Amino acid sequence: MTILTVEQRGAVAHLTMNAPERLNALSDEMLAALQTTLDDFANDPKTRVITLAGTGKAFCAGHDLRQMTAMRQAPDGGAAAFKDLFDRCTALMTRIQSLPQPVIAQVHGLATAAGCQLVATCDLAVATDTCRFGVNGVNIGLFCSTPMVALTRNIPRKQAFEMLTTGEFIGADRAVDLGLINKAVPEAELEDTTAALAERIAGKLGPAVRIGKEAFYQQLEMSTAQAYAFAGDVMVQNTLRGDTKEGIDAFLEKRPPDWSQD
Numbered sequence: 361m362t363i364l365t366v367e368q369r370g371a372v373a374h375l376t377m378n379a380p381e382r383l384n385a386l387s388d389e390m391l392a393a394l395q396t397t398l399d400d401f402a403n404d405p406k407t408r409v410i411t412l413a414g415t416g417k418a419f420c421a422g423h424d425l426r427q428m429t430a431m432r433q434a435p436d437g438g439a440a441a442f443k444d445l446f447d448r449c450t451a452l453m454t455r456i457q458s459l460p461q462p463v464i465a466q467v468h469g470l471a472t473a474a475g476c477q478l479v480a481t482c483d484l485a486v487a488t489d490t491c492r493f494g495v496n497g498v499n500i501g502l503f504c505s506t507p508m509v510a511l512t513r514n515i516p517r518k519q520a521f522e523m524l525t526t527g528e529f530i531g532a533d534r535a536v537d538l539g540l541i542n543k544a545v546p547e548a549e550l551e552d553t554t555a556a557l558a559e560r561i562a563g564k565l566g567p568a569v570r571i572g573k574e575a576f577y578q579q580l581e582m583s584t585a586q587a588y589a590f591a592g593d594v595m596v597q598n599t600l601r602g603d604t605k606e607g608i609d610a611f612l613e614k615r616p617p618d619w620s621q622d
Contacts, residue, residue, distance in 0.1 A: 364393035371408040371562040372555070373401060373461075380416025386474050387424035391448050398455050408562040408569065410459070411554055412482060413466035419491070422473030422507075423449070425500075446506055449474060453481040453510060457577050460570040462561055466554040468547065472529075473497050476540075477507035480514045483573065485541040486554045487532045493540060494529035513580075514540050565607060565619055571598050 367374040375397065377384040384390065401407050414420055423445070431441035456463050465471075467487035471479045472494045479485050479493065495504035495511055504511075504524055512520045515538040523530065532544035545553045561569065575594045579587040598604055603619055610617035 363389050364397060366397060368407070371406065372558045373407045373410045375410060375412045377412070377414040377420060382424060383416065383418040383421035383470070384414040384475070385421050385424040386449060386478070387427055391452055395448070395452050395455060398452070398459060401461060402455075402459055405566070407461055408566050409464065409558040410461050411464045411466050411558050412478075413554075414468070416469075418469040418475070419465070419467040419471045420475030420478055421470060422475045422497075449506060453477065456481050457483070460573065462569065462573060464554055464558055466550060467491050467541065468550060470494075473504050474507055477504075477510045480507070480510035480540060484557065486550065486557060487535065487541045487544050488547040488550050489532045489544040490547065491532045491535070491544070492529040493535050494527065495524050496527035496529065498525060499527035511540075514538075565603055565617075567601065567603060568598060
């Protein structure tokens, strides 16, 4: 069984985690499959948007606890293996946001611990209206410190701290209100809604979206003054592009832009 399936539909790549018996946990195998596949897409100009879904009852249940337990058999009690695991997970999350393509999480069932981190890391997220989200590691004595990084960059800190310290789950409506996901829809509409969002973005000028995504994450780490100076330079370079000139000309001339060479 393929642990990660890829379906290309035009300019959109649809990735599906396919380990339902393990609730699509971020096992060694899943992490490797996701990392390799996303690395490949980084150099694929024909793919403009990526969606990420899961099979079975859950989107992703976080780290594979059975594999983590086995790591304790090492002479150091698992310290080196745990460090390697969390480093590889961090590399995956970093790769998602460094990709030139927007990544949309298509979430159903549960997204827990590092699975919730995965949702928070994706650029956009659409979920079923019955989906539940949690950073519930504290319930087994393991505070979700790495998921915390992505979560606190998505939702207000007091709400994030409450989730982290109580281990309680929130529903999809609350996740929308807090900004963890973009929208919640009935399960029957999840795939079509996600695909429609992906197609809408894929229909924009590809280089402009790529430029914008990179700048979006860079400016988040800057002061307001630094961000404006940086963003101004990015706007200049974007405006100077020939395909941007075509887009502006088309708007002024009230015609569709010819981005056939994009």
